[in-house]
Amino acid sequence: MATTATxxxxxxxxxxxxxxxxxxxxxxxxxxxxxxxxxxxLNRVHLRSTTNKVLLSANxxxxxxxxxxxxxxxxxxxxxxxTVTINAQTVGKLYGGDFLFIPWSQTDTDANIxxxxxxxxxxTGDIPVEYALFHEDTDFLTNA
Amino acid sequence: xxxxxASINITSTDLLSDSLSLSAIATLTTAGSxxxxxxxxxxxxxxxxxxxxxxxxAATNYTDDKAHKIYLKNMETSAGLYFLISIHDVEVxxxxxxxxxxxxxxxxxxxxxxxxxxxxxxxxxxxxxYMIIHE
Numbered sequence: 001m002a003t004t005a006t007x008x009x010x011x012x013x014x015x016x017x018x019x020x021x022x023x024x025x026x027x028x029x030x031x032x033x034x035x036x037x038x039x040x041x042l043n044r045v046h047l048r049s050t051t052n053k054v055l056l057s058a059n060x061x062x063x064x065x066x067x068x069x070x071x072x073x074x075x076x077x078x079x080x081x082x083t084v085t086i087n088a089q090t091v092g093k094l095y096g097g098d099f100l101f102i103p104w105s106q107t108d109t110d111a112n113i114x115x116x117x118x119x120x121x122x123x124t125g126d127i128p129v130e131y132a133l134f135h136e137d138t139d140f141l142t143n144a
Numbered sequence: 145x146x147x148x149x150a151s152i153n154i155t156s157t158d159l160l161s162d163s164l165s166l167s168a169i170a171t172l173t174t175a176g177s178x179x180x181x182x183x184x185x186x187x188x189x190x191x192x193x194x195x196x197x198x199x200x201x202a203a204t205n206y207t208d209d210k211a212h213k214i215y216l217k218n219m220e221t222s223a224g225l226y227f228l229i230s231i232h233d234v235e236v237x238x239x240x241x242x243x244x245x246x247x248x249x250x251x252x253x254x255x256x257x258x259x260x261x262x263x264x265x266x267x268x269x270x271x272x273x274y275m276i277i278h279e
Contacts, residue, residue, distance in 0.1 A: 003156035003164070007244055009215060011148035014184050014277070019148070021187060021275070023217050023244045030240060031224040039159055042166060066240060070154060072168050079176040084248065089234035090258065092248025095211055097170045101152060101246050103229065103237025111235070132154070132166065 002035045003027045003134055005068070005101060029136045030066040040133045044074075046126035052085055052114035056133055062106035067135035069113060072099035074128035082129060085114045093118075096127075104133075146180045148172040148277055150213070150246060174279045175211040185276040189219070192264045192272070197230070201260040201276055206251035212278040214260060217244040219271040227272055228263040232256050238265075249276075 009021040027036040047053065056069065073082050075096035082094045087110045094100060104113065117127045149171055156164040172181045192198065206212055218227055220241040229236040229245070233256075239245055252258040264270040 003154065003159050005244070006153045006155075007215070007246055008151045009148065009246075009275070009277075011146055014146040014148050014180075014182065015186060019184070019187070019275075021215065025243045028223065028240065028242075030238070031226070033223050035159075037159065039164075041160070064238065067237065068243075070152070070166070072170075078173055078178050081176065083250075086231075086236060087234045089231055090250050090252050091231055091236065092213075092250045093175065093209075093211060094248055095173060095176060098172075098211070098213075098248060099150070099152060099168050099170055099246070100248055101244075103239050103243065103245060105228070105235045105237045107235050134154075134159075 027068055027134050028066060030064065036066060036134045036136060038135045038137050042130060042132045044128060044130045047115060047117040047129050048120055048126045050116055050118055050120055052116045054112045055115050055131055056113040058106040058109055058111040060106065060108055062135060064105055065136040067104040067106060067133060068101065069104045069133055070099065070101050071129065071131040073097065074130055080124055080127050081118060082115045082127060083118045087111045146182045148181055172213055172277055173211065181277050181279060183278045187273060187275045189271060189273050192270045193267060195264055195267045197261050197263040199259045199261050200274060203251040203253040203257040203259050207279055208253045209250050210279040212249045212251055212276060214247045214249050215275045217273040218242060219273055225270055226265045227270065230261040232258045
């Protein structure tokens with residue numbers, strides 16, 4: 001069972017010589033070569049909140065297990081952005097078309113991943129957001 | 145204007161009962177515009193030999209509240225060796241051997257400086273490759 005994530009970063013003109021980075025990671029459980037075997041699938045929401053909304057709720061049993069989060073702002077308008085926050089700390093902003101792929105420690109129940117459509121107004125339209133989580137089994141059945 | 149393209153492909157033939165194939169392409173632009181990011185620190189490599197926390201990028205060295213992007217790759221091959229990523233004093237997550245991450249970073253310096261930090265898992269040699277693409 002293997003899930004792979006490949007990133008390519010390429011630019012012919014951001015520096016004097018081209019930038020070309022291509023890396024593939026096999027997503028594994030913390031500190032092992034065993035593959036991650038859980039996923040919430042690809043989700044889609046339409047965000048119209050200027051205040052933080054919980055996108056992924058932290059499970060403390062996942063603390064320091066391996067979890068990977070993918071989020072993409074599917075807005076076509078590049079001025080529409082999501083502010084991504086973990087534990088009240090702003091991580092960064094995803095502008096229209098931007099994506100992130102980050103590890104997630106879930107250190108405690110405050111470590112939710114939250115997003116806000118900070119510059120949303122009723123005239124901008126909703127911001128479509130797609131996201132996925134790949135993680136270890138945290139004994140889900142006993143926590144259901 | 146520079147053009148930098150980031151693309152991601154996440155695939156699995158056996159995580160689910162149907163194949164997973166997810167891909168996206170982003171042109172990295174300055175905040176709220178279609179102008180490409182023009183600044184980079186270049187691809188860099190750092191080898192640590194202490195379990196202390198290191199500040200990889202100090203927020204005060206970058207413009208606050210912009211569309212900076214940070215790429216990280218744990219170059220280790222021993223599965224147990226990781227870097228813990230923190231922003232200010234909040235833990236984001238761990239990148240284990242072979243893992244990479246692409247992280248937007250606001251470089252917020254209006255309150256507590258949102259410095260971008262890494263902490264190796266042990267004092268054994270850990271090597272990280274990284275690059276910032278910024279405004």
